Amino acid sequence: MSTEPRIPLAGSYVGVRAALGHLDGVPDGLSALQAAIWDPAADVEPRVKELSRLRNARVTDCAY
Amino acid sequence: MPWLAPSPLPRDIDTDLDGLLASAAVVGGEWRRYADLILGQAPAELAELLRLRVAQLHECDPAAGRSLAELAREQVEALAGWERSSAFSPVERDALAIADKWPWRVHDVSDGELAALSTKLGVKDAVALLAALSLFDVHCRLQVIFELDDPKEDLDVD
Numbered sequence: 001m002s003t004e005p006r007i008p009l010a011g012s013y014v015g016v017r018a019a020l021g022h023l024d025g026v027p028d029g030l031s032a033l034q035a036a037i038w039d040p041a042a043d044v045e046p047r048v049k050e051l052s053r054l055r056n057a058r059v060t061d062c063a064y
Numbered sequence: 065m066p067w068l069a070p071s072p073l074p075r076d077i078d079t080d081l082d083g084l085l086a087s088a089a090v091v092g093g094e095w096r097r098y099a100d101l102i103l104g105q106a107p108a109e110l111a112e113l114l115r116l117r118v119a120q121l122h123e124c125d126p127a128a129g130r131s132l133a134e135l136a137r138e139q140v141e142a143l144a145g146w147e148r149s150s151a152f153s154p155v156e157r158d159a160l161a162i163a164d165k166w167p168w169r170v171h172d173v174s175d176g177e178l179a180a181l182s183t184k185l186g187v188k189d190a191v192a193l194l195a196a197l198s199l200f201d202v203h204c205r206l207q208v209i210f211e212l213d214d215p216k217e218d219l220d221v222d
Contacts, residue, residue: 006178007187022191029101033094042091061171 106192122204
């Protein structure tokens with residue numbers, strides 16, 4: 001596995017948006033989805049969500 | 065703001081994926097919009113092929129999800145053994161090879177496999193297809209964990 005990006009980076013995006021930025025409207029759609037998931041008004045405690053996020057990253061061996 | 069309806073899911077909603085998302089308030093709506101944005105830009109027949117393949121790998125019912133295109137019967141029948149079949153084009157085989165690794169071995173997807181797909185499809189279609197693969201994987205996981213079946217099966221009465 002090389003350290004070169006597997007596809008050209010889209011615009012000035014970073015992270016997963018550097019790939020998704022090739023698709024119209026998708027980075028903004030992802031932002032809206034993430035805002036809904038992490039909305040502090042949601043009835044799942046932020047701590048539980050963060051634990052789930054970290055554990056998911058750990059078991060899938062990806063960056064968090 | 066409720067994330068999910070109280071468990072167990074109410075029986076007066078269709079317990080398919082759309083029913084589940086509808087019960088998930090704001091998150092479900094945003095998820096559906098996000099999914100539609102991606103699926104609207106993915107090559108439909110290729111995406112449908114991968115949707116069916118991921119369902120096979122997860123052993124979940126593809127009828128519980130939305131069909132994206134109509135495929136040749138020969139391809140649908142050969143899909144489980146696609147590696148030994150001549151029913152698939154080179155780009156379909158490239159995409160299926162990646163799909164086969166997606167649920168459990170995504171780290172094994174190689175630079176060469178990604179390069180082949182993006183060279184043949186173009187970067188935009190390749191990104192859309194891979195993003196769609198993520199959606200299919202998540203949808204199958206939701207089907208499995210919430211035991212969502214094809215709602216039409218509920219109509220069968222002995």
